[in-house]
Amino acid sequence: MSKSSNETNGNVNRKVDVAVIGAGTAGQNAFRQARKTNDNVVIINDGFWTTTCIQVGCMPSKLLIAAADRAYEANHSADFGIHATAQIDGKRVMERVRDERNHFASYIKKQVEGWPEDKKIDGRAHINKQGLIEVNDELIEAEKIIVATGSSTFIPDGWADRLGDTMITSDTAFELTDLPRSMAVVGSGAIGLELAQAFQRLGVDVTVFNRVKRVAGLKDPDISNKAIDCLSRELTMHLGSKINDVGTQVADNAKGSIAFIDYEDSAGQSQQWQGEYVLVATGRRNNIEQLGIENLGVELDDKNRPKQLDKKTGQIGNLDVYIVGDANANIPLLHVASDEGYSAGSMVCKNEADAYIRPPAIPFSIVFCSPQIVNVGLSLPEIQQNPDLEYVVGSVSFDNQGRSRVMGVNCGLLHIYGCKKTDKVLGASMVGPDAEYIGHILATAITNDLSVKALLDTPFYHPTILEGLRTALRDVQHKMKIPYQSQDAQEDSF
Known part of the structure; x- marks a missing residue:
């Protein structure tokens, strides 16, 4: 994939037919599929070698929800003539979330450990102006590149500094060792709603903020209004609110700091929320901006989404570059990432006419x-x-x-x-x-x-x-x- 390989061969440490950058769901599928027909493949990864779903997404959130549902059923069965009060052990709740999450992750880690060591590189990749992959102290020339760098939580400018240790995200929420007393959740998308309701059912005083009067990105107004009606029976939600400032201040009991959110409610009235944590659930962004993908001729739009994207295979135009999974910001869901990785891994085989391309999933x-x-x-x-x-x-x-x-x-x-x-x-x-x-x-x-x-x-x-x-x-x-x-x-x- 080098633009000037004749000039740079002297500096190249390794030449490969295929380089996969990123080892999440899409990257691992692409790597496994490519290796079925070509042994000259390498996978490069920065961070954990499992997946976003297992480590910080689907699985730990469902584990938290499972505990929350049990507590809710125990506390809300009076209509059935059953009276009980759940005794919630917050430390045990969070411990089980992590233990089971790690159990699921162990299977992925075992698969990765079975890959040849010379095919795995642990480090952050950058594509230089010559089209070579720089990672650690190596320069790698790849004929074809599959980018599967995933996504990261989006945090509004300055919030991390102003909130400090009182700020958590979906990437850090499951590392809490105990359930907090109170929490604001900023964002009413899928992640925000799931975590807000789960923590609320586990005894945390939760308040949800969102700048529009809509939840879960619903585009049918009748369904959105009904969802708000159902969910607001449990959750305190300030929809259509505008957050003007966030930060911390000394607690009334002078023991540590508490978080605050200054906001205007939907009626335009100035209000302030105070509590223990602010969970920022304002979405995720693809991890592609610092990769240097433009040095391969890939064009990005103003939201860092690749142009000329083939949604079946992840291929970018006629380039030997494939961007799959959350990295392409097409449909950031696990089953889509899995299919895209599989298809891209098939396309880079030596005889791509025989490639099996999974049909694109419907939304x-x-x-x-x-x-x-x-x-x-x-x-x-x-x-x-x-x-x-x-x-x-x-x-x-x-x-x-x-x-x-x-x-x-x-x-x-x-x-x-x-x-x-x-x-x-x-x-x-x-x-x-x-x-x-x-x-x-x-x-x-x-x-x-x-x-x-x-x-x-x-x-x-x-x-x-x-x-x-x-x-x-x-x-x-x-x-x-x-x-x-x-x-x-x-x-x-x-």
Whole structure:
């Protein structure tokens, strides 16, 4: 990949056919796949050799949520005639999160340990102006490069200095040795909502801040409003607030410092929050800016996203450069990173005509708060912006859905966007119980081009929460023939 290899060969320590930079989900998949057909491959990594999901993301957050759900059920069963109060051992909660997280990570570490030592380089890579990879004291010339450098938490300018030790992120929250007394969570995206609710259920006094009156990035206003309604029954949320300043001040008892947030609420009134920690959940950014990727001819936009990106393989234009996983900022989800890494690792094989390219996944996201939030396929604005799509919105409320009410989880709303011309599902958005399973069914339907009729021809066991999906599909089918009406269809079988 060197731009001037004839001039720099004397300084090159190693020549490889493929260099993978980054050893997260995408990088590891790319490395394993490339090595199936080519042994002259090296992987370079700075930091932990596991994955963001296992180390600081999916798995530790779900471990925290699992503990929180148990505490919540114990404390909120009076309606069922069961009275109990959970005794929460914060140190044990956090210890189990780390122990189980490390258990999962041990399997990845074992795989990495099985790779040949001469194929692994522990260090930070930089691509110089000659197109060579500088790492530690080596210069590496690679014919093809796969960039899988992942992402990092985004922290607003100056906040780390002003908040000091009172600031935590999703990368550091799981290292807390005990549960704090109070916490502000800044950001109501997936990470913010999951951690805010989990800590709240574990006895932490949590307040959520977000600059817009929306949660989980929901683009269907009815679903977003319903999610806010359901979640605000547990969480204190200041949505539509503007944070003007953050910092620390001496506690009233003069024992250490506490954090503060000066903000304007949605009515424009000046307010201040004080507490033990501020969890900054303002999103993640791809780790690509300092890599020197532009020296390979890669162009980035104003948000550091690569231009000319092939979303199937991660290839950049006609260059022998592939940017995969969170590094390309396309769809920063594990299953997408896994597929992109696999596809890129196949493309760099010596006979790329035989490469197996995984088909690009449809958009599909789950937020594991309670009730869960799911988006599948096209969003409502994307559909509305396409004049060629004649659509209807099938709806069902879970507020009085049979099994949901039996379980005491009856708060939710599902919208399914159906195409009148094709009888196919274009997309869906939902907040409600069992949303992860309903989302998977709809994702399978969209991926396999199933019609609404075909979905309705499948059995729906009674009584299940999934019967709500049938109600929404029936509403789609009904509205294919008549103008859209705003009232929700209700489950009619008990």
